Amino acid sequence: MISIDIKSRTPIYEQLYENTRKLILEGQMTENQKLPSVRELASLLTINPNTIQKAYKQLENEGYIYVTRGRGNFVNKVNEQLIDQQAIEIQKSLCRLVEEATILGVDKKGFLEMAGRCFEEEK
Amino acid sequence: MISIDIKSRTPIYEQLYENTRKLILEGQMTENQKLPSVRELASLLTINPNTIQKAYKQLENEGYIYVTRGRGNFVNKVNEQLIDQQAIEIQKSLCRLVEEATILGVDKKGFLEMAGRCFEEEK
Amino acid sequence: MISIDIKSRTPIYEQLYENTRKLILEGQMTENQKLPSVRELASLLTINPNTIQKAYKQLENEGYIYVTRGRGNFVNKVNEQLIDQQAIEIQKSLCRLVEEATILGVDKKGFLEMAGRCFEEEK
């Protein structure tokens, strides 16, 4: 369910963080569901447990999961506030892309077309 | 003309690379124009010459500038192929954003609105 | 396995680049094999780590190896495209040599003989 690209430039812990975050937001992991234990996942992905720990810690810090010592890590209820915050992040990234595209000579019409293309591919 | 944020997480050499790349693509620096010398820029920004060197090297590798030893670094003719390649990169990033937004429950209409907002801000 | 000629005019980092590139293309280093760490190789060859780093970076840029921070440098799958590209480079160099030889009065027959001589020496 969770896969890591060892060759990627993005740190492993970040890939892990992103992947499980996505699973939670998509509803593929639901409230109170148990995440694989640090050791379990570490040996499964042949990755250093510290790396898993770091990803879980970040998920906990941002409220995606909660930890009960001795029992494990569990999915939290999806927080509306978090979703809003992420929408803001996406908005920012989007505007950065718009800026870059503008430099290359892409205008509003062209950019919206590019965006549209992504939705077509998704189907 | 070129400014660096020493506190930023993105490496100095990369900031430099991005900034001058932008200047060239925007046409603010034109073909055969001389860039500040490695040492000159280094002392101007109080940065180590090696760091400038690294940025210039990258610009050269990607064809943005050409170097003549003993003379300096000069802006190359803008390469159409490079621009196309970058447009493709932007398209990819855009689709990645679309994917993320979709997870958060944003549909096509909503996403295009978000994109539109960026253009309004730009004005 | 990797040896450097410190007296040579060709930069150390380039010798390193060439040598390991060759090892990879020859199949003496295979996919996912770990390269010596930057520091390890540096102390082994009594060369500055930065120089090793530079060579590895170039190998990475051209797709010969991949890097994972905190783990090391690893051999990538040999890229067919890269090989083709190199064959083109050799073709170009060869034609340049032909041109030079022609100036000296060497004709096609003579040149092919010269080429043949190289293969005999190789044995």
Next chain:
Amino acid sequence: MISIDIKSRTPIYEQLYENTRKLILEGQMTENQKLPSVRELASLLTINPNTIQKAYKQLENEGYIYVTRGRGNFVNKVNEQLIDQQAIEIQKSLCRLVEEATILGVDKKGFLEMAGRCFEEEK
């Protein structure tokens, strides 16, 4: 007659050296013919006179031209020994290419074909 590529990586003085050498060997410049003066050529190519000087010096050292102070630089009689020496250089370069090609999996037959292709293009 002599052209310089300012964007090239090979030093200007070397380009100059190579170009005039070629003219002499090809017989386009004949014995006792006067070369353009250092200053003349410098202003013609908008290049530093020192650079011209360096190229001329090298041509003189290798016996391609002779200098009479106050009068200028003149083409020498083509020296058979020099030509032989160059043939040896070409042989060396050729063998180096063969080595590289071998690594890429090109055999003797393939290499000779590549060489043949150069002659076809020349026509």
Next chain:
DNA sequence: GTGGTCTAGACCACC
């Protein structure tokens, strides 16, 4: 431990 970035400073080739 492993790579990535950066500073300080030397020495070289080229112009």
Next chain:
DNA sequence: GTGGTCTAGACCACC
């Protein structure tokens, strides 16, 4: 003066 290479060594992120 201009870029290119290299050493010595620091500090950081990642595993």
